[in-house]
Amino acid sequence: MKLYRSLIYRELRLTRKRCFLMLILFLLLALLMLTPIMLGGFSEPAEGEDAPVEMILLFVGTVVLTGGFLAGTNNGLQKADISSGWKRYSFILPPTAKQQAVSDLLVKLFYILLFGLLSAAFAMIYSIMGDYNAFGLMLNIYLGAVCIVMLIDVVYSYIIMLAKSKKDLGVIGVAAFLGAGLIIKVVDLFTAGKDLLKGDNAAEQSAEGGALISDEAFNRFVTALGSGKTTLFVAAAFAVICALFFFVMWRSHERREP
Amino acid sequence: MTAYENAIEINGVTKRYDGFTLDNISFDVPKGAICGFIGQNGAGKTTTIRSLLHITDIDSGEIRLLGLDHIKDEIEIKKRLAVVFDELPFHDIFNAKDMARIFEGMYPEWDNAVYQQYIERFQLPMKKKIGQFSKGMKMKLQIACALSHNAELLVMDEATTGLDPVVRDEILHIFMEYLQNGERSILMSSHITSDLEKIADMVTFIDKGKILLTGYKDEIIESHGILKCDKEKIAEIDPEDIVSIRTNNFGAEVMVNDRENAGYKYCDCVIDPASLDDIMLYYVHRDMKEWS
Numbered sequence: 131m132k133l134y135r136s137l138i139y140r141e142l143r144l145t146r147k148r149c150f151l152m153l154i155l156f157l158l159l160a161l162l163m164l165t166p167i168m169l170g171g172f173s174e175p176a177e178g179e180d181a182p183v184e185m186i187l188l189f190v191g192t193v194v195l196t197g198g199f200l201a202g203t204n205n206g207l208q209k210a211d212i213s214s215g216w217k218r219y220s221f222i223l224p225p226t227a228k229q230q231a232v233s234d235l236l237v238k239l240f241y242i243l244l245f246g247l248l249s250a251a252f253a254m255i256y257s258i259m260g261d262y263n264a265f266g267l268m269l270n271i272y273l274g275a276v277c278i279v280m281l282i283d284v285v286y287s288y289i290i291m292l293a294k295s296k297k298d299l300g301v302i303g304v305a306a307f308l309g310a311g312l313i314i315k316v317v318d319l320f321t322a323g324k325d326l327l328k329g330d331n332a333a334e335q336s337a338e339g340g341a342l343i344s345d346e347a348f349n350r351f352v353t354a355l356g357s358g359k360t361t362l363f364v365a366a367a368f369a370v371i372c373a374l375f376f377f378v379m380w381r382s383h384e385r386r387e388p
Numbered sequence: 389m390t391a392y393e394n395a396i397e398i399n400g401v402t403k404r405y406d407g408f409t410l411d412n413i414s415f416d417v418p419k420g421a422i423c424g425f426i427g428q429n430g431a432g433k434t435t436t437i438r439s440l441l442h443i444t445d446i447d448s449g450e451i452r453l454l455g456l457d458h459i460k461d462e463i464e465i466k467k468r469l470a471v472v473f474d475e476l477p478f479h480d481i482f483n484a485k486d487m488a489r490i491f492e493g494m495y496p497e498w499d500n501a502v503y504q505q506y507i508e509r510f511q512l513p514m515k516k517k518i519g520q521f522s523k524g525m526k527m528k529l530q531i532a533c534a535l536s537h538n539a540e541l542l543v544m545d546e547a548t549t550g551l552d553p554v555v556r557d558e559i560l561h562i563f564m565e566y567l568q569n570g571e572r573s574i575l576m577s578s579h580i581t582s583d584l585e586k587i588a589d590m591v592t593f594i595d596k597g598k599i600l601l602t603g604y605k606d607e608i609i610e611s612h613g614i615l616k617c618d619k620e621k622i623a624e625i626d627p628e629d630i631v632s633i634r635t636n637n638f639g640a641e642v643m644v645n646d647r648e649n650a651g652y653k654y655c656d657c658v659i660d661p662a663s664l665d666d667i668m669l670y671y672v673h674r675d676m677k678e679w680s
Contacts, residue, residue: 136493143486144479215477221443224466224494387444388405 133225137233142240145205149241152200156245159196160252163189167259186260187267187352194249194268198275201245204283205237208290208382209299220383227383234379235372242276267356273364280371284378291382392455395419395541395573396440401449403439408597410435412449415592415602420570422563424584424605425577426668427594433577436594437545441471454540467496470539474546476526480519484512487533495537506532524555531559535566542566544576548583556580560587581664591664593671600671605664612667613647613659616640622678625654632673635680643670 166185211217220230253268289302354360396417403410410432417423427433438444440451442458451458453465478487484507492498507514510528518526527547534542542563548556563574564587578584584591584605591608593601601608615625618639629650631643643662644650651659662670673679 132493134493136490139493140490143482147481210479214479215473215475216479218443219471219473219477222441222466222469222471224463224496226463386442387438 133229134233134236137225137230138236138240141205141207141233141237144207144210145237145241148205149244152245153248156193156197156200156248160193160248163193163252164255167256184348186256186262187264190253190256190264190268191271193252194272195275197245197249197252198272199279201242202238202276202279202283204286205241207234208287212290212299218387221386227380230383231376231379235376238280238375239372246272264356266358266361267352270355270360270364273361273368277364277367277371280368280375284371284374287375287378287382291378291385392419392452394452395421395454396423396575397450397452398436398440399450399452401436401439401451402447403435403444404447405435408432408435410439411597413594413597413599414449415599417573417575417590419573420567421589422567422574422576422587423590423592424581424588424664425575425592425594426579426581426584426664427577428579428668428672431594432597433579433594434545435597437543437575437577441469441543467537468540470534470537470542472527472530472534472542472544472547474549476518476521476530478518478529480517482518483516484514484518484529484532487518487529491533491537497538499536499538502538503532503536506535524551527551527555527559531562535562540572542572542574544574544578546577546579548578548580556583563587581668585664593668595672600674601667608667609662609664611645611647612662613644613650614662614666614670615642615644615650615654615657615659617642617654617657621654621657629653631667632670632676633678634670634673635678640678643667 166189208217211220225233249268249272250265253265257263257265286306289306290299292298292302394416396415398416399414400412401410401414402412408430413432413436425433425436435444439446440453440458442462454468456465458465482490488498488500488503491503492500507529510525510532512521512525512529512532518529521529531547548559551559560583563576566572567574576584576588588605590603591601591605592599612631616639617625619635622633622640622642625642625644629644629646631645633643634641643666644659647659647661
């Protein structure tokens with residue numbers, strides 16, 4: 131227990147500043163999204179404007195999504211450990227690779243819990259003020275966002291694992307940047323191709339009044355997103371990604387220098 | 389705890405890199421001894437140390453630390469081992485207090501009182517960020533951390549390089565104190581041979597990935613000598629006695645590997661005692677035989 135306390139203390143101290151900046155960003159965004167409530171915007175929706183429920187979903191969704199992204203993102207610890215020489219030093223310290231990986235996972239879960247609670251608090255304020263319960267939906271959006279970012283983190287951490295020096299990190303950074311650009315370009319080409327195949331049908335199929343999606347489709351989407359099945363699926367994905375994260379961290383701590 | 393005779397046993401260790409090979413090296417460091425590990429830059433000192441600490445995997449051979457296998461018994465070894473690198477491997481944002489909090493959970497025998505004593509002795513600030521420390525202060529902090537968990541084996545990789553003579557002397561003095569109980573051992577790699585001449589019991593000399601000399605320092609120094617003679621005299625010296633020859637405008641200086649014997653064989657020549665520096669220098673040029 132003492133050992134984990136030491137490991138976690140080190141990681142939390144090193145990621146504290148980053149966490150603080152993320153918290154400020156998150157709270158500023160939350161404050162911005164609370165402005166309509168503070169200005170009494172939901173008391174009497176004006177005619178022709180979006181219904182409050184849609185607005186609630188938009189505001190809460192934005193904040194929760196941001197919270198999920200911030201919580202799941204890479205905390206820069208591996209990179210900092212390589213730069214400082216701690217990574218090499220850790221090979222001569224008593225904690226095993228598995229114990230260090232457990233500590234990495236616990237710190238990650240701590241941040242997920244922290245931003246999760248803040249997101250939940252925000253969603254609760256909106257639920258009370260707007261008289262609309264979107265807790266299940268928000269949980270799924272939050273965990274979904276965490277899963278996506280954590281998956282990217284797992285891949286990134288796996289690549290970082292191969293770096294042993296600042297020079298390697300630089301090369302990997304450039305390669306990752308170019309790789310990400312390439313993926314975005316490929317995805318862009320793919321979606322552009324799909325649009326071309328669809329032709330004007332896509333535009334014709336859009337909802338009346340110029341809206342991108344009809345009310346019915348939107349409601350179906352929201353219902354599906356907030357359903358118990360989705361929660362189960364996202365929770366399972368989260369568990370698998372946590373296991374993957376642990377495995378990659380374990381391998382990373384175990385891997386010796388060439 | 390296992391009883392052991394040698395704190396370090398390295399047998400036939402080979403590690404191949406592109407352009408460099410640590411070639412079948414073997415040497416021991418007896419329990420209670422300070423062993424100086426010398427060699428020029430790129431000779432293989434750091435590779436040897438990284439191999440024995442299992443920072444890198446070896447291609448072949450066997451390493452035993454404190455009587456235990458360096459891979460199989462890694463966890464047990466790490467609790468009883470301390471390492472000081474040439475650069476401080478701690479994050480700049482931490483302070484001395486943070487390091488104590490980090491290490492106290494990691495080492496079962498971590499002693500905060502001992503750590504505090506070293507911090508006070510080195511006059512290190514507890515709350516100042518490590519990033520604001522001087523090089524000497526950083527090294528002292530690393531040594532304080534290394535000596536505060538009752539480690540039986542201390543491995544140092546160029547730990548005194550770049551420090552001023554006053555700090556170096558202070559640190560060497562602390563190492564001498566640390567060995568007082570006879571249960572602890574030190575392997576100290578350095579190319580500053582004057583430090584090792586002061587404190588080492590044993591010396592292992594590595595060059596181009598091969599161990600050239602290993603043994604007790606006094607024996608090595610006593611057995612070697614610098615024979616001074618004319619250039620014409622060189623032809624009369626048995627090649628078996630010669631390590632290498634340094635020529636200058638006035639004659640030649642020949643490093644002989646059996647000073648006593650050479651004294652009888654070449655009684656018309658002067659043989660001066662050799663320092664570790666001299667020995668290292670002449671051995672490095674052994675392939676050329678004659679150099680200036």
